[in-house]
Amino acid sequence: MTDNDTSLPGERRHGAGTYQMLWNCRFCGTEKLLGLQHRHCPNCGAAQDPAWRYFPSEADMVAVEDHRYVGADRICPACSQPNSAAADFCVACGANLETGQIASTQGVRELGTGAAETDTRRDVVLDRFQAEMMRVRGEEKARPVLLGLTRTHLILIGVLLAVIACVAAGVYAVTYRKAASGTVQAAAWERVIEIQEFRALTDEAWRDQVPAGAYDLSCRERQRDTRRVEAGSHEECSDIDQGDGTFRRECRTVIDYRDEPVYDSYCRYTVNRWMSSRSVSAAGEADQSPPAWPVFQLSAGSGGDRLGAEREGERREVYRVVIEANGQQHVCEVPDLATWQQYTEGRAVDLKLTITGAVDCASLRPR
Ligand SMILES: [Zn+2]
Ligand SMILES: [Zn+2]
Numbered sequence: 001m002t003d004n005d006t007s008l009p010g011e012r013r014h015g016a017g018t019y020q021m022l023w024n025c026r027f028c029g030t031e032k033l034l035g036l037q038h039r040h041c042p043n044c045g046a047a048q049d050p051a052w053r054y055f056p057s058e059a060d061m062v063a064v065e066d067h068r069y070v071g072a073d074r075i076c077p078a079c080s081q082p083n084s085a086a087a088d089f090c091v092a093c094g095a096n097l098e099t100g101q102i103a104s105t106q107g108v109r110e111l112g113t114g115a116a117e118t119d120t121r122r123d124v125v126l127d128r129f130q131a132e133m134m135r136v137r138g139e140e141k142a143r144p145v146l147l148g149l150t151r152t153h154l155i156l157i158g159v160l161l162a163v164i165a166c167v168a169a170g171v172y173a174v175t176y177r178k179a180a181s182g183t184v185q186a187a188a189w190e191r192v193i194e195i196q197e198f199r200a201l202t203d204e205a206w207r208d209q210v211p212a213g214a215y216d217l218s219c220r221e222r223q224r225d226t227r228r229v230e231a232g233s234h235e236e237c238s239d240i241d242q243g244d245g246t247f248r249r250e251c252r253t254v255i256d257y258r259d260e261p262v263y264d265s266y267c268r269y270t271v272n273r274w275m276s277s278r279s280v281s282a283a284g285e286a287d288q289s290p291p292a293w294p295v296f297q298l299s300a301g302s303g304g305d306r307l308g309a310e311r312e313g314e315r316r317e318v319y320r321v322v323i324e325a326n327g328q329q330h331v332c333e334v335p336d337l338a339t340w341q342q343y344t345e346g347r348a349v350d351l352k353l354t355i356t357g358a359v360d361c362a363s364l365r366p367r
Contacts (some may be wrong), residue, residue, distance in 0.1 A: 013115040013237070018067040021106070021241060022060060024121060030247040032060060035245030036067075039082065039091070047092065048245075050103035055239050057248060061116075064246050072243025073103035075090070081213045084244065105241035113234050134350035150152045177352040177360060181367070182325030184347045187286035187340060189320075191293050194313030195275035198305055201269050207265040219267040226259040254357035276313060287345060291317070291337060307326060323349060323359060342366045 001124075021035030026046040035053050040046065050073060056062075071085030078095035082103050090097060109120060142150050149157075207219060237251040282294035298310040319340035323330045334340045343349070343366060353361035 003342075005163065011256050013111070014061050014063070014249065016237070017247050018069075018246050018248055019056070019061040019239075020058045020064060021245050021247055022119065023048055023052040023054070026052065032056070034062060036064060038210055038249070039245075047079070049080070050075070050105070050243065053106055053241070053245070054119050054252075055106060055109045055116065055241070057117055057119045058115045062123075067246060068158075069242055069244065069246070069248075071102075072105065073245070074100040075103055076100055082245075102242065105243040105244045106247075107241060109239040112236040113236065116239070117151045133245050157330050176355040180351055180353050180358075182323045182330075182349050182351055183326050184321055184345055184349060185321040185329065186344045186345060187284065187320070187343050188322075189286070189291040189337075189340070190318045191279060191280050191291060191317045192279050192281040192284040192318075193294060193296065194276055194315075195278045195280065195296065195298070196274045196307045196313040198272060198311075199275045199277075200274065200307060201273050202268065202270050204266065204268050207267050210269050211271055214269040214271040216270040217267050218269075219265040219353055221263045223261045224264040224266075225262040227262050229259045229260045231256045232259040272307065274313075277310070286340075291319075300331040309356060321364075323351065323364070325351060325359065326353070326357070328357070330359040332359060332364050334361075334364070 013081040014327055020037070022032050023035055023038070023039040024031045025033060025044060025046055025336045026049075027046040027102055028041060029042045033041060033048070035048070039047070039048050071084035074085055074087070074097045075082055076095055076097060077099050079090060079093045081088055081090055081092040083097055083100070088097060089095065106120065110118065141152065194300065206224065233253050233255045235251050236254050240248045240250065244249055245363065280294040280296040282292060285292070293315070298312075299308060302309045302311065317336050317337070319337060320333055321334060321340065321343040322331060334343070348367040350361045350363075350367055354360055
């Protein structure tokens with residue numbers, strides 16, 4: 001929306017102030033009667049009912065000059081005539097207004113940037129019928145079914161019990177263990193050494209995030225962020241039914257914002273780094289060869305920070321044993337060499353099986 005759009009409705013719209021609510025006579029059909037002036041229908045004499053009042057459209061708005069607000073109307077307990085809150089006795093029948101109810105209002109109408117193009121009259125009879133239907137339906141739903149509990153309560157309790165049962169079954173299945181015994185059939189080892197190479201690496205980053213030692217920088221401007229900036233203002237109004245046949249229009253100035261791009265340098269650069277390039281490994285069976293680290297050769301010219309140079313990286317070792325238990329073969333990894341050496345071929349072991357018959361490797365012990 002541009003600045004021009006916001007000023008247009010403002011010209012057609014009435015400003016802050018006090019205006020007449022309107023009402024339609026339900027008895028003779030006279031429309032757009034004034035809420036403050038016409039306490040009775042000038043056509044047939046019927047008393048105004050505050051429930052019939054509505055906010056007028058912009059074109060039908062009638063300003064009230066020098067209006068002194070004394071509070072929402074009081075309904076006469078004897079003849080239902082709405083009276084000014086300042087009155088002690090009914091203007092129509094003279095009854096004491098002390099026990100009279102405060103008139104209901106039409107609440108608040110929000111206008112935003114536009115004008116009130118239509119009035120807000122509603123079908124009061126239909127509204128009441130629908131409210132009654134909602135109330136009856138609500139009561140039906142809340143009727144107790146068993147032991148003072150409603151159907152909704154029973155469904156909730158059933159769902160809760162089902163969830164608890166599922167969780168309990170899950171915990172049982174995961175933690176279930178059955179003791180068993182087995183025999184070591186084989187034991188194997190594997191040792192791996194990672195080899196790193198000093199390489200030129202190309203990457204991109206914002207200028208303030210380019211790593212130290214980077215070279216061959218090539219940067220260009222690019223949008224990095226957005227910033228909120230003020231961009232004029234517009235007026236928003238709301239109409240408040242005062243309950244005495246008038247409404248109050250209140251307007252406030254709302255500041256508009258727009259997003260503005262923020263630019264920064266985005267750079268392509270090269271930097272030299274040690275990168276994992278290859279690995280060498282050795283493996284064997286316990287009965288054929290004892291565990292040993294693989295023998296390897298670094299590339300020519302290694303031993304410094306020169307492109308193409310190599311160095312040794314991380315070392316890894318893995319020890320496995322094959323167990324026969326319950327007529328099935330299972331493979332377990334053991335944590336270190338000393339533990340692995342206890343599992344010589346043919347040795348009896350104690351272990352635990354899970355609910356699916358798999359070995360819980362953490363429970364593996366030589367007998
Ligand atoms: Zn009338
Ligand atoms: Zn009265």
